[in-house]
Amino acid sequence: MKLYYAPGACSLATRISLHEAGLAAKFERVDLKTKATESGANYVAINPKGSVPMLVLDDGQAVTENVAILTLVADLEPVFEPGNPLGRIRLIEMLSYLSTELHAAFRPLWHGGSEVEKLQASYAVAGRLDLLAGQVRELYLFGPRFTVADAYLFVMLRWAIRAGIRPPIELLGYYERVESRPSVRRALKEEGLSVDHPLPQTPLPMAS
Ligand SMILES: N[C@@H](CCC(=O)N[C@@H](CS)C(=O)NCC(=O)O)C(=O)O
Incomplete structure (x- = not known):
């Protein structure tokens, strides 16, 4: 399998889920601004929606949309x-x-x-x-x-x-x-993301 992702984007949920399920995958980063992948491909030519995540299965079928991809991973790992x-x-x-x-x-x-x-x-x-x-x-x-x-x-x-x-x-x-x-720590590390996010103390301003 191969996951097209952007660091910290919603595709992070799929990476975490794959790790939780113990499913091996390759990961290809997508620059969401330029739509170029890290290997230099035009992502829109691969996925006309231009958004991540996209999961390409070993038989070459591609699945998009968080709900579908996460349901698929859950189906592959019944413990979910x-x-x-x-x-x-x-x-x-x-x-x-x-x-x-x-x-x-x-x-x-x-x-x-x-x-x-x-x-x-x-x-x-x-x-x-x-x-x-x-x-x-x-x-x-x-x-x-x-x-x-x-x-x-x-x-x-x-x-x-x-x-x-x-x-x-x-x-x-x-x-x-x-x-x-551990799956989350691993996923954050792989995407170069910090684990320690200070929790904000300031409430939202009053709505007018
Ligand atoms: N409908 C899609 C939306 C996914 C989505 O919003 N992905 C964002 C990153 S979190 C994205 O790729 N945005 C860039 C774009 O759509 O061009 C899904 O649920 O999977």
Whole structure:
């Protein structure tokens, strides 16, 4: 397998999940601005969407979209499946929320939104993190088992911290718990990312 990624981007969730699953893969960095890969290829010619992640399977089939890729990795490693009757469906439900509601809420922060749009986005992210904080059961989103959804939420929390959005208190311990997993440490190191992110103390300004 080969994962096309950008350091610290949402593709980090796939790298963490591959490591958790013990699945070997090659990794090719993509410059999201120039769309050049580290081997000098034009990424848009490889993936017309131009976004990461993209996972190329050993038979050459390419899979895009976080929800599909993370579900695929979970299918390859059954330990990821939440241990409840609707396990796989609950996992897809959570991945979909993370993708369409939380991940999407960040966009104005990264893509040149106005100050008002950025503040609105910060509140949207904070609200969605609050909702998710209520879903952490025991250690992780689905109880004692770490799943691909935790890998995705970890990356979103990392972004929130970088953007100065204070995560709900319940998610601070969760963040540190996930960050201390060997798969996560390894993935951060491989992407040249710091493990110690200071947690912001300043609340968001009041919305007008
Ligand atoms: N719909 C895609 C979106 C992935 C996405 O937003 N990737 C970002 C990095 S986190 C990206 O590649 N942005 C650059 C671009 O889309 O040109 C998915 O869920 O996988």
